[in-house]
Amino acid sequence: MADNSKVSSSRRSYNKLVANEMMEDFALRFTAMRARKWSYSRIAHTALGIVSFMVLEAIGGAITLNYGFVNSAWAILALVVVIFISGTPISFYAARYGVDIDLLSRGAGFGYIGSTVASLIYASFTFIFFALEAAIMSMALELLLGIPLYIGYAISAFIVMPLVTHGITYISRFQVWTQPVWIVLQLMPLLYVFNHPDSSLREWTEFTGDAGEMGGGFNILLFGSASAVLLSLVAQIGEQVDFLRFLPPKPTASSPLKWWIAMIMAGPGWIIFGAGKLFLGSFLAYLALKQGVSRELASDPAHMYQVAFGFLFNNTTLTIVIATVFVIISQLKINVANAYAGSLAWSNFFSRITHNHPGRVVWMIFNILIAILLMELGIYQTIESMLQIYSVLVLSWLSSVSADLLINKPLKLSPPIIEFKRSKLYDINPVGTVSMFVSSVVGFTAHMGAFGRVELFPKYLYRRQQRVY
Numbered sequence: 112m113a114d115n116s117k118v119s120s121s122r123r124s125y126n127k128l129v130a131n132e133m134m135e136d137f138a139l140r141f142t143a144m145r146a147r148k149w150s151y152s153r154i155a156h157t158a159l160g161i162v163s164f165m166v167l168e169a170i171g172g173a174i175t176l177n178y179g180f181v182n183s184a185w186a187i188l189a190l191v192v193v194i195f196i197s198g199t200p201i202s203f204y205a206a207r208y209g210v211d212i213d214l215l216s217r218g219a220g221f222g223y224i225g226s227t228v229a230s231l232i233y234a235s236f237t238f239i240f241f242a243l244e245a246a247i248m249s250m251a252l253e254l255l256l257g258i259p260l261y262i263g264y265a266i267s268a269f270i271v272m273p274l275v276t277h278g279i280t281y282i283s284r285f286q287v288w289t290q291p292v293w294i295v296l297q298l299m300p301l302l303y304v305f306n307h308p309d310s311s312l313r314e315w316t317e318f319t320g321d322a323g324e325m326g327g328g329f330n331i332l333l334f335g336s337a338s339a340v341l342l343s344l345v346a347q348i349g350e351q352v353d354f355l356r357f358l359p360p361k362p363t364a365s366s367p368l369k370w371w372i373a374m375i376m377a378g379p380g381w382i383i384f385g386a387g388k389l390f391l392g393s394f395l396a397y398l399a400l401k402q403g404v405s406r407e408l409a410s411d412p413a414h415m416y417q418v419a420f421g422f423l424f425n426n427t428t429l430t431i432v433i434a435t436v437f438v439i440i441s442q443l444k445i446n447v448a449n450a451y452a453g454s455l456a457w458s459n460f461f462s463r464i465t466h467n468h469p470g471r472v473v474w475m476i477f478n479i480l481i482a483i484l485l486m487e488l489g490i491y492q493t494i495e496s497m498l499q500i501y502s503v504l505v506l507s508w509l510s511s512v513s514a515d516l517l518i519n520k521p522l523k524l525s526p527p528i529i530e531f532k533r534s535k536l537y538d539i540n541p542v543g544t545v546s547m548f549v550s551s552v553v554g555f556t557a558h559m560g561a562f563g564r565v566e567l568f569p570k571y572l573y574r575r576q577q578r579v580y
Contacts, residue, residue: 152373162384163293164445165412165438166243166494167344171389172396172410173495174340178333179319179326180393186337187389190344194382197509198348200516202378205352206370207360208529212349213459216508218529220515220543223463223536228544230460232508234478236346237453239490239501241268242482244442244449246491251413251438255431264486268479271443275450276472282447289440296437300419301391304398307422315397339558340495343502344385345509350452351378395419413438453478503554511546 174183205215212233217226249263258266274285304310319326322333355377358370395415400406402421408414416434424430457474490497519525519542530536556562 162381162388163297163441164240164244165247165388165392165441166240166445167385167388168392168395168412168415169243169247169410169494170340170344170498171392172399172412172415174337175318175393175396176320176400176406176410177322177495178337179322180316180397181329182322182326182333183337183393184390185329185334186341187386189334189338190341190389191382191386193342194345194348195379197345197513198351198379198382199375200513201348201352201509202355202374204516204529206355206358206374206378209356209360210352210529210531211356211455211459212352213456214531215352215529216512216543217536218526218531219512220519220525220540220546221511222538222540222544223533224538225540225544227460227463228547229508229512230456230463232504233346233349234453234456234460235501236343236349236505237449237456238478238482238485239497241446241449241453241478242485242490243494244446245482246486247412248439248442248446249486250411251435251442254413254417255435261487264483267442267446268483268486271446271450272475272479274443274447275454275475282451285447286444289444293437293440293444296433296440300416300423303422304395304419309401310394310398312394314401315394318397336499339499339502341389341502343498343505344382345502346505347381347385348379348509349456350448351381353448353452353455450475450479500555500558503558504551507547507550507554510550511543514546515543 171183171187174186178186201212201215204219205211210218213226213230216229217223221229245264245267246260248267249258249260252258252263252266253260274281305312317327322330326333355374358373358377392410392412392415395412395418396409399409399415399418402418404414404418413434416437417431420430420434420437421427424433454471454475457478458471461474515525520527525542
């Protein structure tokens with residue numbers, strides 16, 4: 112038996128910190144009833160706080176500049192449909208049983224060890240998008256204060272740490288307190304932008320981007336390329352679930368409608384606002400290009416909103432200050448969620464691999480450090496090609512989970528509840544793991560051109576893919 116008297120005081124303090132459930136937020140187990148104490152509106156507001164993330168505007172602008180408005184618009188609408196089909200059952204079961212995306216994957220066809228693969232995919236989503244969001248914030252800091260990007264990356268990453276250490280307790284407060292300011296700053300310039308003579312909606316809808324004549328109408332190849340970028344956003348449902356699991360249990364008799372509204376809005380409903388921001392990014396990128404912003408910077412949200420606030424204020428310095436403040440608030444709102452979700456995903460992954468749990472905060476720092484490395488390597492400059500590849504893994508994983516919830520459970524081919532106890536599960540369940548593996552292999556081989564290329568493939572896209580490979 113170990114001699115407890117030899118345990119150092121610092122070790123005792125750290126063990127007490129790790130054992131603090133407020134800081135750990137039930138990271139490695141289902142959410143207990145005593146933790147599901149917040150109101151429906153509080154959870155919905157917290158979960159919807161993430162729609163502030165400006166990578167939506169960046170992606171919306173990038174695909175419009177590349178593939179034109181028509182194909183981008185159809186790709187955005189397709190994304191909405193996919194997220195509602197796959198995200199609704201995931202959100203329902205997570206809210207009903209109080210489980211995070213790892214426990215949900217474990218009980219929906221992946222098994223105890225098999226779900227570690229899902230945790231790894233999800234963890235990579237959190238640090239990829241953390242890096243993208245922090246890069247956008249760093250460019251805003253460079254625009255306002257002239258801070259070099261490599262320093263801005265560190266500032267933008269580490270500033271979220273105090274907000275995430277106490278889990279959903281602090282995050283929910285931060286999201287609720289900043290929501291009114293964010294809404295005002297989001298809507299204020301748009302009232303002027305859409306009424307300005309230079310903002311022709313007709314010209315925007317006719318914009319063909321780099322695709323030229325090919326982008327003037329619907330083109331299956333351009334639509335597919337735009338969709339491949341957007342579909343990586345399907346993984347966002349994992350972060351929604353991390354908050355939905357704290358939703359109070361569904362009432363049996365009184366006010367079930369409020370529960371359903373909160374579950375839908377905090378779950379797949381995020382894409383209603385997200386699609387609006389994708390379209391907004393599409394418009395602002397076109398407008399920035401029209402106002403003389405270079406092609407390379409037109410899809411950067413900091414420059415987009417500098418143009419937008421420029422219609423509202425005549426003072427250039429004030430315009431840059433307001434635009435930068437708006438970007439910082441927006442990026443903090445999403446990156447607290449990314450950092451929190453990443454800490455949960457890494458906790459679940461490494462506790463299963465190493466059978467050791469040094470504390471969720473350790474994995475939060477680990478997640479942030481990976482994101483900083485990606486930023487320093489220039490992740491923002493490869494956003495499109497990277498997300499096209501990553502979307503294959505995301506869809507393979509979440510489609511397998513959704514299929515189990517939508518098909519297997521109603522047909523009684525799997526247990527009606529989310530069973531996540533190890534004693535009642537296979538270590539590796541072939542239902543989910545094999546499905547994900549097969550679909551991933553097919554997706555990657557198709558993406559790499561193993562099934563041949565279409566003759567009508569635009570030359571400029573062919574050159575882009577050659578650079579990627």
